[in-house]
Amino acid sequence: MADIKSGPNPLFLREEDLRQGIELLFYAYRDFTAEPDAMLAKIGLGRAHHRVVYFVGRYPGITVTELLGILQITKQSLSRVLSDLVDQEYIAQRPGTKDRRQRLLTLTDKGVDLERSLSDAQRARIASAYRAAGAAAVEGFRTVMLGIIDAEDRAKFPPPGKR
Amino acid sequence: MADIKSGPNPLFLREEDLRQGIELLFYAYRDFTAEPDAMLAKIGLGRAHHRVVYFVGRYPGITVTELLGILQITKQSLSRVLSDLVDQEYIAQRPGTKDRRQRLLTLTDKGVDLERSLSDAQRARIASAYRAAGAAAVEGFRTVMLGIIDAEDRAKFPPPGKR
DNA sequence: GAAATAAGTCAACATGGCTGACATAAAATC
DNA sequence: GATTTTATGTCAGCCATGTTGACTTATTTC
Numbered sequence A, B: 001m002a003d004i005k006s007g008p009n010p011l012f013l014r015e016e017d018l019r020q021g022i023e024l025l026f027y028a029y030r031d032f033t034a035e036p037d038a039m040l041a042k043i044g045l046g047r048a049h050h051r052v053v054y055f056v057g058r059y060p061g062i063t064v065t066e067l068l069g070i071l072q073i074t075k076q077s078l079s080r081v082l083s084d085l086v087d088q089e090y091i092a093q094r095p096g097t098k099d100r101r102q103r104l105l106t107l108t109d110k111g112v113d114l115e116r117s118l119s120d121a122q123r124a125r126i127a128s129a130y131r132a133a134g135a136a137a138v139e140g141f142r143t144v145m146l147g148i149i150d151a152e153d154r155a156k157f158p159p160p161g162k163r
Numbered sequence C: 001g002a003a004a005t006a007a008g009t010c011a012a013c014a015t016g017g018c019t020g021a022c023a024t025a026a027a028a029t030c
Numbered sequence D: 001g002a003t004t005t006t007a008t009g010t011c012a013g014c015c016a017t018g019t020t021g022a023c024t025t026a027t028t029t030c
Helices: A013-042 A047-058 A064-071 A075-087 A109-133 A135-148 A151-156 B013-042 B047-058 B064-071 B075-087 B109-133 B135-148 B151-156
Strands: A091-095 A103-107 B091-095 B103-107
Touching: A013 A047, A013 A109, A013 B013, A013 B047, A013 B109, A013 B135, A013 B151, A047 A064, A047 A075, A047 A091, A047 A103, A047 A109, A047 B013, A064 A075, A064 A103, A075 A091, A103 A109, A109 A135, A109 B013, A109 B135, A135 B013, A135 B109, A135 B135, A151 B013, B013 B047, B013 B109, B047 B064, B047 B075, B047 B091, B047 B103, B047 B109, B064 B075, B064 B103, B075 B091, B103 B109, B109 B135
Parallel strands: none
Antiparallel strands: A091 A103, B091 B103
């Protein structure tokens, strides 16, 4: 048996720290998505639907182009899941007022309920981790995560004082 | 246009913090996987291959069952990518010595090269984020990430003193 | 000797990415 | 006012990666 329990093979400390960072991201994301994925499967939706519902809830009135910029997928990929959500009345579309080419996306009441029930497991996980870790650790977490995220998107996370 | 730049719609602070946590994970994972994914595409492999190569490199001699436990996918899913990697000689298999039913997995020299070139982008990203954030922030990051990860796997991350 | 375990295989299916080509409406530009 | 650009949508097909179910083989454990 490989030495999983006894720890990894010897490496330089620095290398080990970086590997640990890689793995923290892998395991955290794996466990973070598992619960909503299981719920989604029961109603015939997938993780991609969750992402769309999440960000439409986050930014009510968001346009398709803006959503594509966040998700970083093609419009054809988005179209598939967005159509499902509109057809099943989780999401409503209305034309933009200034630019009538745009479709402004909002959650319906049904969509709000779905988003909440899906993300609640994730909120609970974050809340529990934050509570256990304490404010200083949370601030460190935020700082490191921002450093991992491409600079273009860091502005989406205003510093604590500005919130 | 939705108020992406001017910040999200008003919410209770606590709710806002939790949303921020969710989004930090989404954006960090998205950007963390983008570079290796692009490299993999060029050689006809995918993210699943990267994961396997990564963990075989991490735990030389790991068994198939152990790998399945880490990846949390079915053996049929693993089989497909693992066969590719063995066929293309990135990974070697040898029977276990104590239990000859097992196939112990190791990287070949070619596999080591692949793993390194793929993960280097990720290592660089982590290293840069760690350097910019400082040791205290890194410790906070570690603590929060461990809180997000299911308890069963936290033992894979020994505390700093033990490393 | 029987049962459990480690690993593998075949088949079929779903999800969610992708490319390319093309269409429509509205806005912006010359 | 005509042209070009932009926002959005659609059709078709392909690929990667997950799933379930059924079944096999070799080996270990009871």
